[in-house]
Amino acid sequence: MAAQHRRPLARIxxxxxxxxxxxxxxxxxxxxxxxxxxxxxxxxEQTADSTITVWVDAxxxxxxxxxxxxxxxxxxxxxxxxxxxxxxxxxxxxxALFDQSGEGWPDVVFSTQTNDASWAAKETNGVQAxxxxxxxxxxxxxxxxxxxxxxxxPMTVDGTVYGLRNDLAPVxxxxxxxxxxxxxxxxxxxxxxxxxxxxxLAAEHPGYILGSIGDSFVGTYVYxxxxxAPIFQLDGNDFSSDFEDDHSVAMTDMLDxxxxxxxxxxxxxxxxxxxxxxxxxxxxxxxxxxxxGALFQNPDSINATAGEFGAADPLYWEGEDKVTGNVxxxxxxxxxxxxxxxxxxxxxxxxxxxxxxxxxxxGLPAYDSAASTWLDAQAESNFFAGDFKSAVSTAAASVxxxxxxxxxxxxxxxxxxxxPALAEGKTIADVVPDWHEQxxxxxxxxxxxxx
Amino acid sequence: MGVDNFVKVFAxxxxxxxVQHVALFVVIWLISLTILVVLLALLVHAIRVRWxxxxxxxxxxxxxxxxxxxxxxxxxxxxxPAVSPVSGILNAFGLETFVQTVSLDNLPVIFTLIAFWAxxxxxIIIMYGALNNIPVEVMxxxxxxxxxxxxxxxxxxxxLMRKWISYMAVMSLAAGTQLFVEPRVLSQASKGVxxxxxxxxxxAYLFAFRQNDFNGSAAISLLLLVxxxxxxxxxxxxxxxxxRD
Numbered sequence: 001m002a003a004q005h006r007r008p009l010a011r012i013x014x015x016x017x018x019x020x021x022x023x024x025x026x027x028x029x030x031x032x033x034x035x036x037x038x039x040x041x042x043x044x045e046q047t048a049d050s051t052i053t054v055w056v057d058a059x060x061x062x063x064x065x066x067x068x069x070x071x072x073x074x075x076x077x078x079x080x081x082x083x084x085x086x087x088x089x090x091x092x093x094x095x096a097l098f099d100q101s102g103e104g105w106p107d108v109v110f111s112t113q114t115n116d117a118s119w120a121a122k123e124t125n126g127v128q129a130x131x132x133x134x135x136x137x138x139x140x141x142x143x144x145x146x147x148x149x150x151x152x153x154p155m156t157v158d159g160t161v162y163g164l165r166n167d168l169a170p171v172x173x174x175x176x177x178x179x180x181x182x183x184x185x186x187x188x189x190x191x192x193x194x195x196x197x198x199x200x201l202a203a204e205h206p207g208y209i210l211g212s213i214g215d216s217f218v219g220t221y222v223y224x225x226x227x228x229a230p231i232f233q234l235d236g237n238d239f240s241s242d243f244e245d246d247h248s249v250a251m252t253d254m255l256d257x258x259x260x261x262x263x264x265x266x267x268x269x270x271x272x273x274x275x276x277x278x279x280x281x282x283x284x285x286x287x288x289x290x291x292x293g294a295l296f297q298n299p300d301s302i303n304a305t306a307g308e309f310g311a312a313d314p315l316y317w318e319g320e321d322k323v324t325g326n327v328x329x330x331x332x333x334x335x336x337x338x339x340x341x342x343x344x345x346x347x348x349x350x351x352x353x354x355x356x357x358x359x360x361x362x363g364l365p366a367y368d369s370a371a372s373t374w375l376d377a378q379a380e381s382n383f384f385a386g387d388f389k390s391a392v393s394t395a396a397a398s399v400x401x402x403x404x405x406x407x408x409x410x411x412x413x414x415x416x417x418x419x420p421a422l423a424e425g426k427t428i429a430d431v432v433p434d435w436h437e438q439x440x441x442x443x444x445x446x447x448x449x450x451x
Numbered sequence: 452m453g454v455d456n457f458v459k460v461f462a463x464x465x466x467x468x469x470v471q472h473v474a475l476f477v478v479i480w481l482i483s484l485t486i487l488v489v490l491l492a493l494l495v496h497a498i499r500v501r502w503x504x505x506x507x508x509x510x511x512x513x514x515x516x517x518x519x520x521x522x523x524x525x526x527x528x529x530x531x532p533a534v535s536p537v538s539g540i541l542n543a544f545g546l547e548t549f550v551q552t553v554s555l556d557n558l559p560v561i562f563t564l565i566a567f568w569a570x571x572x573x574x575i576i577i578m579y580g581a582l583n584n585i586p587v588e589v590m591x592x593x594x595x596x597x598x599x600x601x602x603x604x605x606x607x608x609x610x611l612m613r614k615w616i617s618y619m620a621v622m623s624l625a626a627g628t629q630l631f632v633e634p635r636v637l638s639q640a641s642k643g644v645x646x647x648x649x650x651x652x653x654x655a656y657l658f659a660f661r662q663n664d665f666n667g668s669a670a671i672s673l674l675l676l677v678x679x680x681x682x683x684x685x686x687x688x689x690x691x692x693x694x695r696d
Contacts, residue, residue, distance in 0.1 A: 082639060088638075089647070089660075089661055090639075093661060096659070097660065215642075412643050415644050419644050420550060420644055423548060441464040445463065
């Protein structure tokens with residue numbers, strides 16, 4: 001009996017040892033390779049006509065499909081994944097698995113996060129960095145210069161560009177024109193006016209709202225970033241988070257008081273209850289430019305009628321710089337392991353700069369010519385009230401530069417600490433210490449020096 | 452070197468909360484699983500109507516066919532009061548939103564429900580088989596001595612099922628300490644309200660694939676192995692799993 005028991009164990013051990021050995025070999029295999037001077041990195045052996053695998057989230061699938069239709073000669077396999085939404089880390093974890101096996105990487109990846117270059121541009125455990133350097137010979141300078149100034153900065157490490165920005169996502173103030181007219185309110189221009197409007201609205205028209213704080217991207221990027229709150233800052237390898245700063249405290253107070261009077265709700269803007277209960281109750285709501293396609297013109301979401309909603313200049317603190325926040329803006333990455341870099345280049349140029357993809361973009365394209373196409377199309381359609389083009393352009397040029405892009409997302413701490421606390425009836429101020437601690441812990445685990 | 456990895460893991464701010472989460476889940480789950488499975492198996496075994504008995508065994512077994520992540524997907528709908536067919540029950544517990552439902556305090560119970568729903572059916576069938584193995588003479592002797600169903604169950608059936616119960620406990624303990632799929636899917640579905648580092652296996656996963664620290668990941672896995680092996684040994688010896696009759 002005992003001998004019989006021992007044998008499988010020995011077999012498992014042998015298998016495990018073999019697996020480890022294979023893993024080690026695979027790890028070594030990825031690290032070698034000569035730098036290809038045409039591209040500026042060690043390329044895999046190129047095979048013309050080999051199929052490129054493209055990972056997109058559901059919202060970007062139409063762009064990939066449009067490419068497939070327009071380029072029938074380029075073999076492409078489109079796969080959808082969560083797009084790394086909410087800082088889920090699925091992009092990184094999947095790539096790490098491929099790094100282990102030494103094969104299987106996708107050729108093109110779309111990510112909704114802007115901070116992936118912090119890991120994708122680095123060699124990991126001896127395997128070449130996943131993201132291909134794009135400005136060292138791969139893409140032409142002519143093409144790269146077509147991006148809006150600064151659009152590719154979050155993906156630039158020491159002068160090397162590792163990703164192409166899909167869209168800019170500056171925060172504007174969305175408002176419902178018929179409701180404002182009906183209630184006799186002016187469009188708020190500062191956070192102070194916004195908060196005052198909340199008090200008035202709660203008293204005069206309870207049930208109507210000025211936004212939601214139930215999404216981690218809204219809490220962090222729309223409100224705290226837009227308030228110039230230095231809660232997520234990176235300087236070299238030093239990470240810092242200051243909730244005691246006047247800007248942070250003022251924003252926390254504002255959110256708590258508006259949450260208390262009911263003008264800020266807790267439902268995620270993407271949730272069914274939000275759409276059902278608040279589609280016709282939103283008087284104004286700060287949010288990224290991509291709300292245009294993702295919420296207002298989306299038949300599955302708010303599905304507004306033409307002329308109902310408009311975009312106004314972003315909110316700022318009275319007497320301070322007119323700056324705003326930014327909610328992601330997706331990024332396209334090319335794999336440095338791709339066997340068909342030519343096809344990848346064709347795809348990425350189509351996805352970022354073509355008019356076809358601009359028409360399918362839910363937000364403001366990061367490529368200048370595509371951006372004008374998009375803005376003109378929005379203006380022509382007269383869907384949005386007011387001077388949409390001017391508001392979005394103003395916002396795009398005034399994103400506050402103090403927010404950091406470390407290798408983790410500020411969304412995870414907000415989701416884990418603040419969202420459940422709000423659901424329990426606590427205020428943000430109640431959990432600021434826990435939230436602060438969680439952010440610092442995450443920074444420390446990721447190897448940053450916490451200040 | 453080796454020991455440093457353990458020190459690093461112990462010092463990680465996510466480690467001890469994850470230990471607590473998994474321990475609490477395993478305790479709640481093992482206790483409820485053992486009691487309910489034994490009870491249900493005894494009930495099914497006591498059903499004298501042939502078709503009813505086989506039909507109920509079949510019903511118990513069905514949920515087990517929908518395993519792993521797909522079963523969690525189904526639970527996502529059940530747990531969201533906005534779309535749940537049992538939203539009345541959730542509301543009765545004061546749960547109005549998905550975020551409230553999946554709060555940290557509720558998770559051990561939720562994972563117990565999911566695990567029980569998916570896994571208990573198979574165990575009920577196995578326990579039923581164990582009950583069938585009890586010689587008819589023994590059962591008859593008990594009846595002649597005047598033992599009712601409750602006394603028979605307590606003094607005859609359960610003691611004779613001891614090995615099977617400890618077998619179930621060992622297997623479920625191994626599965627329970629490796630809690631991963633359920634919190635992982637819930638974490639993604641709740642956009643991070645259920646933290647991505649809820650369980651130890653998730654933490655090992657994050658160490659390996661978020662921090663590229665395979666050594667730290669291996670350290671967590673080894674710790675899990677040691678704890679699970681120790682507890683299993685307890686069940687094996689207390690349950691007399693390797694004793695010959």
